Amino acid sequence: MSLIEVRDLTKDYRLNVKKRGLLGAVQSLLVPEYKLKRAVDNINFSIEKGEMVGFIGPNGAGKSTTVKMLTGILSPTSGSIMMGGLSPHKDRKKNASRIGAVFGQRTQLWWDLPVADTYDLLRYIYRIPEKKFEQNMEMFNDLLGIQEFMSQPVRQLSLGQRMRADIAAALLHDPEIVFFDEPTIGLDVVAKEKIREFIKKINAEKNTTMLFTTHDMLDIEKTCKRMIIIDQGTIIYNGTVEQIKERYGRSRTLVAEFAQKLDRIDLPAGVELIDQKDNKKYLKFNRDEIQVSGLIAELTSKYNILDLTVTEPEVEAIIREIYEGGIDFDKGISGDSKKSLSEQYCVPC
């Protein structure tokens, strides 16, 4: 059995339907009417101990909702979550001492106090032994450089500093499982890199199990082997990052710089001109159908070419295409088929 087992997990939010006008106001007071919004729709996945899994999807896909259920904040509408034999919601207190969570959009530090004070409080809350506390503080300082702003009130920290402090706070008690909900949001490239390095290191050294939501594909590529893509509440992909490149990243772009500006060129079937700039032309083709060497040979025989480069698509671009519906997953690879969003009306008795 895996450390985290999610079975048929569904979450409906209940939205109050407010009616217009005075009569409507009275009516919704007496007979409140709700609209159900399905945020997570029957998802299944499991995560092994020590695994690091990326959890991505467009805005409103249901990532945060899933993380809230995994951390025990929300109860599932149906389905189950098992975390090493415990249910995060029903055994909330018990489970809480072995998990950690970072919500990038919000801080868990005391706003008006130095970071050190929050850490000190957490030491009591999680009953962290003195020695372990000091070891961890030292390690976090080496990797995240928190010492430099330890005595500054949190409200004076930059976003990057605050995020580092927050991540350290979530990991102080050596949790077995850590959930990151957008831990790199709003950070610059250097700060992001620092956090990725840190997360990787903790995962490697302490064998911590991690689930990581983000909108930055680089985060996933650099830290996780596996990723889960969720869209409109359903999982549309669950597999390795490599596999997605392998299967869906078959297009190649050949950038050819010609000696002079050409108004039109003859292209073999299957090659598409997608862009042009000055003397450069961007030619897209599928590597399974067309051989690069053949294409280059054909072009050089007809035209005077100065420079040639072939590029693979970035995972980022593949993901974008998936979000936009350009790629259809076959059931074989992702397991779940895409379902339409269900919205129902109901009036409680």
Add this chain to the structure above:
Amino acid sequence: MEHKKFSKLELLKLSLKYSKLNLKCTLEYKFDRFFTTLAVFVREMVSIAVMYLILTRVISIKGWQMNEMFFLYSFLFLSYCIFIFLFTGIRDFDNMVYTGELDRYLIRPLGLLYQVISARVDYCATIGHGAVGVILFLSTYNSVGIDWNFRNIVYYILALLGGVIIQTSLFMVSSCFSFWAVRTTNLRNLIFFNSRRFAGYPISFYPGIVQKMLIFAVPFAFVSYFPSEYFLHKPDLSVFWHGCLYLTPVVGIIMFTLVYIFWRLGLKSYSSSGNSMY
């Protein structure tokens, strides 16, 4: 990490830790917090001055002397001061829901109500109201003719704590609505502080409907009037059932029990509906 239940002692220590951090926060803005405290103090003292001016013209109403009125008034301030000191979090609960602080408490291995209560202390309101209460009490406890023997002291403490729990329950009812993303703070303040103003005078002054309200709906009569009557035995008590003198802690405990059930219900709903306030 193995989870062991927290012992009472550990929870108490942790509460002290929270209070210390709150004090540190308060001192972080010494200047501003000092004036907040002063503002609370002055505001309440003004209401007492107004009462004083009115009473000096009437001399006594229904047999109540000025010092007796102030003794009654001191119950309101002292119990409110203790309520704020212990349960600021309940007063500020809707804000915790709104800012998502509540979600943070839910990922900690501690009880939710414990954290709500421990996490905040409003020292300004505690000191502001406390100072008024202490001044009123010290200037009257001797002159109203109370024999401060052991039995009376025990009664006094129990009545004060009962009053604290009654006010806590009233605030908590309103907090519970936050679980359903319904903000009732303004309604609560309207009801609470106006009832409290009524309760600054002996309830026998008022028409029957107001009396009933202060006994059955917003039972402030048990916070100030009945405990004072226990000590003062004014003739106007005769219209009320005598047992009321001893009911303050009972009313407090019953109210709190009911409200606590409501709270559990609210929490359940919160975790199933999420929270659409942010």
